[in-house]
Amino acid sequence: MILVTSATGNIGRRLVRELHGAGFAVRATTRNPGGADLPAGVEVVHGDLADPSSLRDAFAGVDGVFLLGSPGDVPGMLHLAAEEGVRRVVLVSSLLAETHPDSFIGSGALAGEKAVRDSGLAWTVLRPWEFTSNALWWAPSIREHGSVYSHEVPEGSQVVDPADIAAVAARALTEPGHERRIHPLTGPERLTVARRVAVLSEELARPVEFVELSTEQARQRMLRYMPAGIVEDMLSTEGGDPGLPDTVRRITGRPARTFRQWAREHVEAFR
Template sequence: MVLVTGATGTVGGEVVRALPARLPSGLGVRVMARDPARAAAMFPGVEAVAGDYTDPPSLAGALRGVRTAFLVTARVEGDDDAVFVAAARAAGVRRVVKLSAVAVLDPGADDLITRRQRAGEETLRGCGLEWTLLRPRAFMSNSLSWAASVRRERTVRALYGSAPNACVDPRDIAEVAARALTEEGHAGRAYTLTGPQALTAVEQTRELGRLLGIPLRFEELTLSQARTALAARFPPPLVEALLASAERQRAGAKSHVDDTVHTLTGHPARTFHDWARDHIEAFTPAPDPTLAPAPDATSDPAGTGTRRHTP
C-alpha cells in the first residue's frame, strides 16, 4: 500500500493522479486527510482515511499495511515530520518520500519556513527508514492567486515583477514522487526539481495574455502593499518568511535551472506555457457584454474562422 498525505493539496493531489500508471500489481493507494469525505470525492475509487499529525492514533490507522508513504507537512509550528516518522516506523513502513524545498540548499535562506524544512529533512535522514527528499522550486500553480484579478480586471499584481524564478509544474514533481514511491534506486537521494527556464512575473503575465488572446496589465506591488495582502491570509511569522523569500528571489537566488525532471521522467520539464495552457480556464474573463459577439465561423463569408479556440 502507498499512502499519500496532503492529497487534497496541490502536489499531493497530482501524486494520487500519477501513481496508477506506476503501481506494481497488487499495490494500492490510500490517501490521508483531515477531511476524508472531501478526499474521497476528489478521488473516486481511492481509499480515503482520516489522519492528523496532532492525533498519533489516527496516523497509526492510516499507516497500517503501508509500504511507502508520501509526506507533506505545511505547519511551521509543532513537529509534524517527527510525529509522522515515529508512527511510520511503528507501523513497519519501509520508505518515506518527503516534499521539501530547494531553499534548504541556500545558505542565505534563514526564514522560518526554510528552517522548518531543514529540520524535517534532518528528522527523515536520521529515522532509520529509507528516505527520498524532493526539493522543488516554487510551483507554477502559485500563479492561480492572480486568477481573480485577471478575470475581473485583466491585471496581475505581484511583488518584484522582474525577479526570475525557475518555477516547476506540480505534475512534474508528482511524476518524480510516483517513481520514488514505487521504484528502487531512490533511497537516500535528494532531488532538486525546477522548470526548464527562469521566468519573471512580468513574463508570466505576458504568456497568460497571449494564451487568453487579450492584453494583461502587470502592476508591481510595493513592499507595504505585499505585506498587507499577505497579512490577510497568513500569520505575521509566515508573512515575514514569505517576504524574505521574495527578497532572495529579487537577488537572483531562484533562477538556477536543474535538469533532474528530465533525467528521472524521460521528458523535459513542462514549461509555464504548458501549465498555463492546461489551466487557462481559471484565468478566462467573462464575456464583456458591451462587445459584439464574434461571428460564428459558419456564417463568415470569407471563411476566416474568427472564433478563437483555446485548447
C-alpha cells in the same frame, strides 16, 4: 500499498492519479474524505498531519509514505509509521533549505529533513523551487479586474509544475536508487512575473495588465493573507539562483513542464 498524505493538494492529487494509473495500490489521507474526489479504487481515509495518532490506521499495511512539508509532530508521525512497518518516506521540502537555510521557510524545511533522516526509514527528499501554481493567487484579480499586482524579480524564477514534483515522487516511492538522495527540482526556464502574466493573457486570449509594485507595497498586500515570516521569506529570497538542475528529465525521462503547459491546463481558473 503507498500512502499519500495531503492527497487533495496540488501535488498529492497528481501523485495519487499517477500511482493509481500505474497500477499501484494507493491509500490517500485528507481531513475531508467525503469531498476528496479521487479516482475510483483509491482508498480514502481521514488523516490529520497535525495529529499523528489519527494516522495509525492509515499506516497499516503501507510500504511507502509521501509527506508534504513538515507540519505538526513529524518525528512522532514517522516513529508511528516505523512501528506500523512503513519502510520508506518521500518528503517534499524546499530548495530554500539549500539556497537560504537561515530563512523562515528554509530553516523549517531543514528541520523536517532532519526528522526524516533520523527516522530510520529509507528516505528521499525533494527540494522544489517556486510552484507554477502560485499563479493562482492572481486569479481573483485577473477575473475581476483583468490585472495582476505584484513586485518584479528582474532575473526571473525557475517555477516548477506540481505535476513534475508528483512524477518524481512517484518514482522515488516505487523505484530503487533514490534512497538517501536529495533531488532539487526547478522548471525548465527562468520567467519574470511580467512574462508569466503575458503567458496567461495569451492563453486567455484577452489583455491582462501587469502592475508592478514596490517591495513595501507588495509586503502590505501579502500580509493581508499570509503569515509575516512567509511574506518576508518570499520578498527576501526571490532572485536566489539555484541553477536549472535537469532532475525531472533525468528521473522521469521527459523534460520538465513549462509554465505555459501549466497555464493551459488551468486557464479556466482565471476566466
